[in-house]
Amino acid sequence: MTANVSARRGGRLTYAVLICAVLVSAFPLYWTLVAASRSNAELARPLPALLPGPRLLDNLSSVLDEAAIGKALLNSLIVSGAITVGTVLCSTLAGFAFAKLRFRGRGALLGAVVASMMIPPQLGVIPLFMLIVELHWVNQLQAVILPGLVSAFGVFFMRQFLVQSLPDELIEAARVDGASHARIFWSIVVPIARPAMAVLGLLTFMTAWNDFFWPVVALSSQEPTVQVALRQLGGGYVHDQSVIMAGTLLGTLPVLLVFGLLGRQIVGGIMQGAVKG
Amino acid sequence: MPSAEPLSPQAPPAPATAPKPPEPPSRRRGRPASLSPYAFLVPFFTLFAAFGIFPLLYTAYVSLYRAELQTPGELEWRGLGNYTALFTDPFFWTALRNTFTIGVLSTVPQLLMALGLAHVLNYRLRARTFFRTALLLPYATSVAAASLIFAQLFGHDFGLINRLLDLVGIHPVDWQNGTAASQVAVSTIVVWRWTGYNALIYLAGMQTIPAELYEAAEVDGASRWRQFLHVTLPGLRPTIVFTSIVSTIGATQLFGEPLLFEGSVSGGISHQYQTLGLYLYEQGWGFFHLGRAAAIAWVMFLLIVVLVGANAWAARRRSRKEAGR
Numbered sequence: 253m254t255a256n257v258s259a260r261r262g263g264r265l266t267y268a269v270l271i272c273a274v275l276v277s278a279f280p281l282y283w284t285l286v287a288a289s290r291s292n293a294e295l296a297r298p299l300p301a302l303l304p305g306p307r308l309l310d311n312l313s314s315v316l317d318e319a320a321i322g323k324a325l326l327n328s329l330i331v332s333g334a335i336t337v338g339t340v341l342c343s344t345l346a347g348f349a350f351a352k353l354r355f356r357g358r359g360a361l362l363g364a365v366v367a368s369m370m371i372p373p374q375l376g377v378i379p380l381f382m383l384i385v386e387l388h389w390v391n392q393l394q395a396v397i398l399p400g401l402v403s404a405f406g407v408f409f410m411r412q413f414l415v416q417s418l419p420d421e422l423i424e425a426a427r428v429d430g431a432s433h434a435r436i437f438w439s440i441v442v443p444i445a446r447p448a449m450a451v452l453g454l455l456t457f458m459t460a461w462n463d464f465f466w467p468v469v470a471l472s473s474q475e476p477t478v479q480v481a482l483r484q485l486g487g488g489y490v491h492d493q494s495v496i497m498a499g500t501l502l503g504t505l506p507v508l509l510v511f512g513l514l515g516r517q518i519v520g521g522i523m524q525g526a527v528k529g
Numbered sequence: 530m531p532s533a534e535p536l537s538p539q540a541p542p543a544p545a546t547a548p549k550p551p552e553p554p555s556r557r558r559g560r561p562a563s564l565s566p567y568a569f570l571v572p573f574f575t576l577f578a579a580f581g582i583f584p585l586l587y588t589a590y591v592s593l594y595r596a597e598l599q600t601p602g603e604l605e606w607r608g609l610g611n612y613t614a615l616f617t618d619p620f621f622w623t624a625l626r627n628t629f630t631i632g633v634l635s636t637v638p639q640l641l642m643a644l645g646l647a648h649v650l651n652y653r654l655r656a657r658t659f660f661r662t663a664l665l666l667p668y669a670t671s672v673a674a675a676s677l678i679f680a681q682l683f684g685h686d687f688g689l690i691n692r693l694l695d696l697v698g699i700h701p702v703d704w705q706n707g708t709a710a711s712q713v714a715v716s717t718i719v720v721w722r723w724t725g726y727n728a729l730i731y732l733a734g735m736q737t738i739p740a741e742l743y744e745a746a747e748v749d750g751a752s753r754w755r756q757f758l759h760v761t762l763p764g765l766r767p768t769i770v771f772t773s774i775v776s777t778i779g780a781t782q783l784f785g786e787p788l789l790f791e792g793s794v795s796g797g798i799s800h801q802y803q804t805l806g807l808y809l810y811e812q813g814w815g816f817f818h819l820g821r822a823a824a825i826a827w828v829m830f831l832l833i834v835v836l837v838g839a840n841a842w843a844a845r846r847r848s849r850k851e852a853g854r
Contacts, residue, residue, distance in 0.1 A: 260652060260653055260743075261652060261653045262649070262652035262653060262654045262655075263652075266649050266652050266654070267654075269645075269646075269649050270646075270649055270650070270654075270660050273646055273664060273725075274660065274663040274664065276721070277663055277664050277666050277667050277721075277725055278663060278666055280667075280670075280675070280678045280679065280682065280721065281666060281670065281678075283678065283681075283682065283689065284674075284678050287681060295687055296686075296687045300687070300689065300692065341572070342572045342573040342576065343573065345569040345570070345572060345573065346569060346570050346572070346573040346574070348569060349566050349567075349569035349570050353566035353569070354566070355565075355566035355567060361570065361574075365577075368577070368581060368582075370774075370778065370833070370837060371585060371830070371833075372778055372781075372782045372833070373581070373584075374782045374784070374806065374826075375585060375588060375782070375826045375827075375829060375830050376580075376581070376583075376584025376585045376587075376588055376826070377584070377813075377826070378584075378588055378591055378596075378813060378819050378822050378823040378826060379583065379584040379587035379588055379590075379591060379823075380580065380584040381601070381813075381819070382591070382596070382601045382602075382819070383584070385601045385602075386601075386602065398576065398579075398580060399576075399580040401576050401580075402573075402576045402577050402580050402581045404577070404581075407573055433565075433566075433568070433569070437569070458669060461671070462669075462670075462671035462672065462673075464671065464672045464673055464784070464785040465784050465785070465806075465810075469810075469814065478671075478673075479671055479672075479673045482671070482673035482674060482677060482789075483673055483788070483789065485677070486673070486676070486677045486680065486789045486792045487792045493681055493684075493687075496677055496681070497677070497678070497681065500673075500674045500677045500678060503671070503673070503674055504670055504671065504674045507669055507670075507671070508666070508669060508670075511662075511665075511666070511669040515658075515662035515665065516658050516662065518662075518665065518669075519658070519661045519662055519665060519729060522665070522726065522729050522730070522733075523729055523730070523732065523733035524733075
């Protein structure tokens, strides 16, 4: 049996494969930094530089002039922040009801939520666009925030967590003491759900920050999110590759920063979601 | 609000005291008067109805009308006109074909490599968290950023990939204008972004397979490869079905990668890598035909239903065959 244990330990080949995979994963991002810190002429040389150069600040200031990246960063922060708070709240409320409360239509409603996870929201963009035209929301951030709050995954994720982690006896005891549902929610459910809420918040923030199709339709260069600004940048009127890469770097950095700080939790969240989903 | 509160605010004050005595205490305990279960669902389901269900159903409705971007409020009945226009447009068929080939080129290598990586990650490793996190970096990068970066790497004259090919004596590839080459390039973006993510999903699945199964296989003298085939793969089947369904749905609506590869809505000069998602966007926001775009969305929806159905059917048939063995 000891042979078995050592067999399950990674050997040299295992590490070689993993290091290759990590290099492939990280290189394009590293290359973005290299290209963003060089001039176009340097990139066009027969033997391009493979180390970061001195022109990063110049390229960053050109991209801030040419595309509204500064405003885009702020807008993305507002949009992703609002979507994260709203989604976590709505999902925890609904997830709790589905996990622990008995009511008529529970199975059917939960079924509808799960089924809708299969349907890409992109297919509803035309009526959604007509709706925001009607409401005069084109180019306004709420046009991106409100549809972004609908997360069937979030409801399902919170339900799965609470089914396992919230003991029925705790709710029963609170009920016997005469606590209302609202009180049970705030003083019992939320404290227990907090770790799952944090993970859902992280995943939601990343998804919201990176969302592409709907913001491109609903917003324009006057009121862009980062992804809308990147679409403008890649739209052909900026030809300086190093400037485009500087913009890409700037737009990617915040989410990479979150990832660097909380990567372990994000990995955990994705793996949990997988086992339960 | 479908609340079950026994006392409504409109109730006149005098009779409110009269029906009180018969109220049994058990009812009070089961239903505290403050919030009914439905109240917890109201925020989510209001948004879900307004921004999830309504747009989807209304898409089918709009697809039967002439609706133009300049006058989105005015609908003019067209019957199946949008659909016949679609089916007689050669670019629709090009987009459908491209969506399929790019879908295969991106999904198959991505899932196979993810499976291999998950197998490797499942060993006892030093710096476990580092490897897992690093492999997830591409997932954290947005579609837009990844597409711009790869557009640069695949550049014809100065792109790093052609330079590397040149170094080993291969002629520069026309990643933009060649049909196969451009589709490979666009698929590469998808593969790069999603392989690590799927590897973690597979890893999570592998970790639920009991270690005793491997020990028993070892006792029976099964090689590593046979253990992978006969223990890992069967144990992972639900996860494999799940990831292939999710990837199929993603591939059907591919949009950002082909849009930003060169920045044009036509997906290349001769539409060589225009996908259905991009074609929808071109019809709706390039040519202002919202009705036509809605018809495309509905065709994509049906396509997804058929593909997911086929996937689930194949999985069920497979497991029934296993059970009968």
